[in-house]
Amino acid sequence: MSDSHGLINPTAGSLLGFLVGGGPMTGWDLYRSVEGSTGHFWNVTRSQVYRELRDLERRGLITAGESGPRGRIPYRASDAGERAFAEWLSAGPGPDLIRHHLLLTVFFANQLDRGRLLELLRESRRHHERTLDTFRHLYDDTDDSLPGATLRFGVRYEEMVLAWIDEVMTTLARGASS
DSSP states (O other), rough: OOBBBBSSSSSHHHHHHHHHHHHHHOOOOOHHHHHHTGGTTTTOHHHHHHHHHHHHTTSSSEOOOOGGGOOOOOEEEEEHHHHHHHHHHOOOOOOOOOOOHHHHHTGGGGGGHHHHHHHHHHHHHHHHHHHHHHHHHHHTTTSHHHHHHHHHHHHHHHHHHHHHHHHHHHHHHHHOOO
């Protein structure tokens, strides 16, 4: 599974990054690490983690250790995996692709009942408020490191999304009064 930016795709690259930077981990450990950090901006499912691990092992980029409790297998990056990770990371990210469900909903909103659209906007607003609160709480415990910069991006992103939702709701309110 390679992409146009080199040997590995971004999901595989991120998993290798955890193994290179954190030592041996099981699939479960990797999933939990992703969930508590990069998962806030790079969504990876458990099934993706295990699928990528199988592919990375097949390609010799990781090696499996002895099966431990509950049959969990620790993996570590091989020398080839460390090189592939370094190549992937230094190649640059390529263009961002926006996949935002609410944007898609609002784009097609003229085909949706306005009451339902307002309900969806309110639900999304509550979700983004909770995420912003989480990020702000985490931000209090973060220094000015580069990983901290990703958290600051998350705070600003959530603030921007909330402001945008408010604009859409204002537009809807103006449309209802005219």
